[in-house]
Amino acid sequence: MNVAYIGLGSNIEPRSNYLHDAIQRLSANKQVEVINKSSIYETEPVGYLEQDHFLNMVIEVHTSLSNLELLEACQQIEETLGRERTIENGPRTIDLDILLYNSENRALDTLRIPHPRLHERAFVLVPLYEIAPHIVMPTSGKLIEDMLNDISKKEMNS
Ligand SMILES: Nc1nc2nc(S)n(CCO)c2c(=O)[nH]1
Numbered sequence: 719m720n721v722a723y724i725g726l727g728s729n730i731e732p733r734s735n736y737l738h739d740a741i742q743r744l745s746a747n748k749q750v751e752v753i754n755k756s757s758i759y760e761t762e763p764v765g766y767l768e769q770d771h772f773l774n775m776v777i778e779v780h781t782s783l784s785n786l787e788l789l790e791a792c793q794q795i796e797e798t799l800g801r802e803r804t805i806e807n808g809p810r811t812i813d814l815d816i817l818l819y820n821s822e823n824r825a826l827d828t829l830r831i832p833h834p835r836l837h838e839r840a841f842v843l844v845p846l847y848e849i850a851p852h853i854v855m856p857t858s859g860k861l862i863e864d865m866l867n868d869i870s871k872k873e874m875n876s
Pocket residue numbers: 726727728761762763764765766772774807808813815841
């Protein structure tokens with residue numbers, strides 16, 4: 719049994735329906751059990767700014783799927799829910815990002831774990847902290863609160 723944390727995001731209405739539908743579909747997979755869900759957070763877009771606000775959340779799953787099989791399951795749900803990759807980093811109906819998989823630190827050509835931008839995304843770190851405050855990053859050894867402090871220090875200095 720593996721433990722994974724998945725970040726979900728949507729900024730095309732009906733945003734919360736897309737979040738719940740994605741979780742429903744993940745739970746329908748017999749090899750995936752959704753153990754915990756964060757609150758849903760309304761967040762300003764980062765990266766590509768010319769788009770609507772996102773709803774973001776993080777879920778904890780227990781799964782017998784491998785990391786690549788879990789990625790495949792997430793990508794299938796994104797496709798089913800109409801995710802178009804028209805504009806890179808642009809608006810999307812649903813996004814499912816694998817943030818952590820056990821304490822793996824792995825860079826495959828299709829999947830990097832932990833998610834490479836995890837440490838710089840408050841829209842992921844805040845919901846992750848809500849459901850798993852004691853997680854230590856397998857890469858840096860940092861706690862989530864350390865990474866959140868780093869982000870706020872960077873923002874104060876910018
Ligand atoms: N607030 C916020 N900004 C974002 N920019 C991108 S790209 N994304 C998509 C992340 O995969 C988001 C997001 O989910 N939330």
